[in-house]
Every structure is written in structure tokens, then in C-alpha cells.
């Protein structure tokens with residue numbers, strides 16, 4: 001398939017026509033006859049978005065999501081690469097499981113699905129998994145995480161950081177001190193006191209971040225902090241970067257917009273790990289993302305079946321779906337207030353995540369010879385989120401009924417139209 005996309009607005013704000021043929025951006029003069037012409041009418045284009053934190057639930061929890069339905073949800077949201085977290089059943093802790101997920105992604109064929117390997121066997125936190133075998137497998141895993149759980153043992157964390165240096169890998173830490181968060185249900189503060197729910201103090205996140213940036217410094221290895229939620233965490237990352245420590249960090253769209261006030265009605269749609277925090281944290285996260293202290297936005301797309309969300313708060317699962325709303329939330333929280341321009345959006349949602357995970361052919365400039373992974377977004381359009389119209393198999397979006405800016409009109413994956421017409 002060949003396309004001529006007329007009147008595109010590039011991330012730097014300049015206007016151009018983009019030509020795509022045989023999976024690559026080409027010079028318009030080299031387009032074959034019979035190519036399809038799409039007039040974008042000035043719409044914004046971005047390099048295909050890259051998510052470093054996606055729960056796809058396959059194998060094991062296919063009633064909530066599969067690699068195929070998650071891929072469909074991804075391209076609806078403008079993503080051309082997603083990263084399948086390891087907390088499946090079986091856990092992705094061997095070459096066999098990561099290759100299975102990788103192949104499921106290839107057969108879905110809508111976007112790249114890069115498996116993340118577990119750091120410890122069965123996410124048990126006790127013994128390292130087959131990290132080397134996963135790195136050498138067909139899936140060529142470079143990102144390792146026990147996400148959902150924290151790698152709590154500092155010796156194991158040190159060993160993991162040392163191990164992944166061999167192949168330029170990175171450990172992505174879910175920073176949650178387990179003893180300080182035992183039975184915790186939401187952020188520890190006025191709202192948790194009001195609701196009588198066990199709280200989750202900011203220090204439980206910050207203590208692990210502080211420990212691990214020091215371990216990254218000691219091992220001279222690469223550390224990535226998943227879903228930062230507190231102002232104090234932003235300060236620690238800022239300090240670590242100033243010191244030259246090789247650490248990167250992510251924030252989720254929901255933590256850029258929502259606070260624990262939303263939990264006041266005990267609606268478990270707002271129950272998430274790590275929890276929604278305070279207005280002051282939201283402001284610190286936005287400022288950190290704007291100044292580059294926080295490198296990327298990652299969705300932490302966490303599908304759950306209705307049975308595990310439509311119940312009392314204490315029984316409900318933690319997590320929210322996020323692939324189809326991520327870009328709109330970033331536009332609302334970062335672009336509209338003037339904190340990021342679209343070059344910044346391209347960086348935080350595509351270029352930087354691809355760089356952290358070493359994903360080739362993603363986060364590239366939209367120039368002749370690059371693989372044509374591309375997202376088109378109508379930034380002037382608004383839409384109302386309807387959980388029943390989404391492509392994900394699960395309906396646990398906290399944004400149902402929200403009016404959001406920015407409609408993804410086309411997603412091109414390797415030069416093919418994966419979403420849009």
C-alpha cells in the first residue's frame with residue numbers, strides 16, 4: 001500500500017506532505033501509481049506512540065484482554081508499539097512465554113508487541129528469572145519488571161541491575177514498599193481517613209525510588225521507575241539525574257489528571273495501584289514531565305473484567321484501561337495549559353520511550369527512509385469517552401462520560417493503515 005498524506009502538521013509545527021510506500025516514508029516523486037491520497041487538512045502528525053507499560057492479560061486472563069484486543073485498543077489510541085507486562089499466567093519469566101506473547105503480537109499484526117520479562121521467577125521476589133534466556137530469545141527482551149509487585153529484596157535488585165548491563169537492558173521498578181502498604185486501598189490522607197480505608201503513604205513509593213537510584217548509581221546500570229505518583233518522587237528523580245545517575249521515569253495519564261477526591265463515593269473505578277494522590281502531586285508530576293525530570297508518559301493500561309470491578313471497593317481489583325484515552329489526557333493536562341508543545345508530546349509518548357526500551361523503528365523522525373509508524377490526531381476535535389465504544393475488551397475506564405480533546409483519526413503501522421480510513 002502507498003499513501004500520500006497531504007497537509008500534515010509535523011511535531012515542530014511546520015507543514016508538509018508525507019509519502020508512504022512499502023512500509024517506509026519515501027520522496028513523493030517515488031510514489032507508485034495508484035497510491036491513496038488522504039488530505040489531512042492540517043491535522044497534527046506524531047511518530048507512532050510507544051507505550052512502555054501495558055497489561056495485555058494473555059496468557060491466562062483472556063476474559064479481560066488478549067494480545068489481539070489490546071493491540072486493537074492500542075492503535076485506536078495512536079500507539080504503534082506496546083510493551084506487554086509480565087504478570088500473566090503463566091508469568092512471562094522464561095524464553096518460552098515471552099516468545100509466545102511476541103508471536104501473538106505478530107499474528108495480531110496491528111502494532112509491535114514487545115514482551116517485558118519478569119525480574120524474578122513467578123514474580124515471587126525470591127530468585128531471578130531466566131533473564132539472559134529472555135534477552136537471547138526471538139523476543140529479544142530488553143525491559144524487565146515484576147510490575148504489580150515491587151522487587152523488594154535489595155540484593156536481588158542489585159543482581160538484576162548488574163545482569164541486564166550485559167545486553168544494555170533496563171530494570172523497570174514498581175516502587176512500592178510492601179510492609180508500608182500492607183492491605184492499603186488508596187492514598188493515605190484526609191480522604192482515606194474519611195472513608196475509613198487503609199492508606200498508602202507517599203513514603204512507601206519514595207523510599208524504594210531513593211534506594212534504587214542509589215543501587216543504579218552503584219551498579220552503573222539502567223533503572224526505570226514505573227508510574228511515579230508523588231511530588232517527593234519527582235524530587236528524588238531530579239536529584240538523581242543531576243547527580244548523573246542513569247534513571248528514567250514514567251507517569252500515567254490518570255495520575256496527571258485525577259486525585260483521590262474521586263474516590264469519595266467509593267467507586268472502585270478509581271481504585272488503582274499506585275493510588276491517585278493529591279492536587280499538589282498532580283502539579284508536581286505535570287511540572288516534572290514538562291521539564292524532562294519525568295521522561296515519558298506510559299499508560300499502565302490494566303484491563304479488568306466487570307466482575308472484578310463492579311463490586312465493593314475493598315474487593316475490587318486495582319487498575320484502569322488507558323490506551324484509548326492517553327493522548328487526549330496528555331493534550332488536556334499538558335498541551336492545553338501550555339506545559340508541552342507537540343514536539344514535547346512526540347518526545348514523551350514516542351521518542352523517549354522507544355529510546356529507553358531500545359525499540360528500533362519507533363520514535364524515529366518522519367523522514368524519508370524511516371519506517372512509517374505514524375499517528376494522525378485532530379487536535380481541534382473533542383470526543384466524549386464511551387466505554388461501550390472502545391476496542392479494549394474491558395470497560396474499566398475512569399473517564400467514561402468525560403469530554404476530551406484530540407481525536408486519533410489514523411494510525412499507520414509499518415506503512416499500513418492499522419486504524420482509520
Ligand SMILES: [Zn+2]
Pocket residue numbers: 147148149174226227273274
Ligand atoms: Zn505497576
